[in-house]
Amino acid sequence: MLEVCPLGSGSRGNAYWIRSEGSAVLVDCGLSATRILKTLGRIGASPDELEGIILTHEHSDHTSGLAVLRKRCPLPIWATRGTREGISRPGPGPFRSIDTRRPFAVGPFRITAFPIPHDAAEPVGLILETAAGSVGIATDLGRAEDAVLERIAGVRALVLESNHDEDLLREGSYPWYLKERIRSGRGHLSNRDSGNALAASLHDGLEAVILAHLSRENNRPELARAGAREALRRRGREGVKVIVAEQDREGEVLSFR
Secondary structure, rough: OOOEEEEEEEEOEEEEEEOOOOEEEEOOOOOOHHHHHHHHHOOOHHHHHEEEEEEOOOHHHHHHHHHHHHHHHHHHHHEOOHHHHHHOOOOOEEEOOOOOOOOOOOEEEEEEEEEOOOOOOOOOEEEEEEEOOEEEEEOOOOOHHHHHHHHHHOOOEEEEEEEEEEHHHHHOOOHHHHHHHHOEEEEEEEEHHHHHHHHHHOOOOOOEEEOOOOOOHHHOOOHHHHHHHHHHHHHOOOOEEOOOOOOOOOOEEEEEO
């Protein structure tokens, strides 16, 4: 069995729990250690199952919980060299290197990391393969390049960024430089771009998409959901499950046999 759950996702913190064959990993650790551990308990998971933490990049909304969580649970971290060098307080425990040219194993997971366009030192997306299928993680990317679309085509579950509504961002209170950063090719995907990426990478085996990293100010869950559903409708795949990850509470645990 393969299980996937967003523990929380948004501009103020991100973490995803993935379990297979009794072992689990965290992808990113941008929530507090207390919240992560309490949330694991609520979804029927245990920190004892965790084999480690895999980081997509060094920004604080993906790493701020590391130091305290690793004091309580001295887990190994897998990260690219650029990500590792960008973390100021990683907490105790070993670091293991991610090389985007070579897959690596963590417990029952065979993991492939691939470069993504974002304004971080060495950011990556991830494909986590198991005997029950695979999960793709593609968030914090300014554009969905062909290489990214090729990587995420073929997964059973996809965590895909749907950060902002273009109108809300344009008319919102963010300073101009920040709006430009978000809209840039190294910023974040809009709902429209996310829907286009979903349509372009869609395949017969996709069963669920988790829309992630929504902006609290510049997006609305119903707008992100509508964009994804329209993309699926265009391709005749209305049966694919669409979940919007929330900032302040965990999402549904998705199970695949």
